[in-house]
Amino acid sequence: MGEVNVKTLKQKDRTFWEQTYVTEFIKGLGVTMKHFFTNLSPNKEDRDTRTVEYPDEPRDYPDRYRGRHRLMVRDDGQVRCVACMCCSTICPADCIHIEAAEHDDPSIEKYPETFVIDQLRCIACGMCVEACPCDAIRMDSGVHVSAFEDREESFHDRETLMDLGGQSMAEQGGDHIPSPN
């Protein structure tokens, strides 16, 4: 039989006043009173409440929040996507539908004629963003997908996606680069 190490913890004895509960009751009341009066303050900043009254007050999303997709644009306003199908291939929910068409510029080759994301199927995994070789699709719009009244509304087409789009810092492929000035 091995030695069993027993550590005896000595419990702190209650003092007389603790035993009568009187002081402890008053202390407890003090705590709740503090909260009560802090939260009564007319100045919202001084209150302790963490509740965000969501639909009435906007909620700040974190920087890396995966919101609505957006399609980035080139500096001449065309869609940046080259219809390589990487995103629609990797999409686990299979919700990106792309129909490619030939681009006038031979150095760009393809562009998406149709680009539809079914937001009802999208699971917001962000894989499409990771897969895209030319920073054409992003989810950093900071806008959440709103509720739909109709299934049709959940199909975000190319124009809808481009409305949120901006220019990328990444290098832009193709010769179709207009001179900066």
Next chain:
Amino acid sequence: MPNWLAIILFLLVVLGAATGVISGAVWSAGFLPAMPGWLIILLKIGIIVFGFVMLVASLMTLVGDRKQSAKIQNRIGPNRATFFGQSLGGLPHFIADGIKMLFKEDIVPNGAHRTFHMVAPALIFIPALLGFSVIPFMDEYCSTGAPMVTPNYPFELCPNGEWLNYFQVIDLNSGMLFAFAIASIEVYGATIAGWAANNKYSLLGGMRSAAQMISYEVSLGLSLAGLLLIWGTLDLNEMVRLQGKLFAGWIPLWGIVIQPVAFFLFFLVGMAETKRPPFDQPEGESEIVAGYFTEYSSMKFAVIQLAEYVATVFLATLTAVFFLGGWQVPFLFADGFHFGGIGAQPDIALPYAVVIAMRIVAMLFKVLVVVWLQFMMRWTYPSFRYDQVMTMGWKIVLPLSLANFFVTAFIVLII
């Protein structure tokens, strides 16, 4: 609807109601002397019961229970029910609650005693309201409108007139006995409600409430015995008047000043009597569902709930009357403020009507403060275990109130 329009509309409604009440009061004040006695009594009952008790009790379901707890727990509380788009601090919720209760199905469980099941909520509710009939909300009214204050304070003169009892439903000279007798009848309602529902949980809750209320009633009365010795009267209005006396000209001799121990005991026992946490054993949410009203639904449930809130207001009112000077404002007498003892002329002279208004407001304010404090305690402390409740009632509070009684008796004997 734009916000400002809703706010203006709400203000108009409130103002309209206020003008209605005030002009009604002024109108009836003009006719008061000409009115038959029963009409005056009906008026008093209406104003006290509907204008104060029911209003405070139903507001407490929202403001006390939900808003106050929310503030304590760093929440916001209900604010989704709106009045023309304005949440108004959640106030419309209590109206919404009432309407919801009215439309719910009223279920009587199989095997319940139908009559008792139906009567029990009323048996709880009616005594709770009846107690208010002896509460003085202001001193007696001097019919000529100019009472004379004598240096011998509780003794006041009403030259060429008589004292009229306008601010108390009945002027009983044994008001305190009546109040306690009525308060203890409530236990029948709770017990019958528990028994009639044919549910084991309800029965347990009913038994618990009977045991708890009866044990604490003993101390409730005994904690006040000291005050009775000192004041020598059972008349509630007389008690409040006696609390207007000044010690050394500056310290008002309120019940809390002359009997601090009794105040704490009474407050504690009062909380136990109202069956609110930390003494919520008859409801015992974690063990016996909702105790004696487990099987109640719809408006019957609402009435039982409301009765508990009314009981809270009643205990708060009694606390205010016995210990916090009732309608007394410190140093305020019928003709104005007298600082440092009652002189021939008041230091700040006030018209009689202003004094009356100040006194009524003081009374209501004290009641609300005590109610607020009870709710603070309710949201602060964890519930006692059932045996702890009983131990505390019989082994701590009862001996303490007896000791307080004996010490007071001894002192009264010496002085």
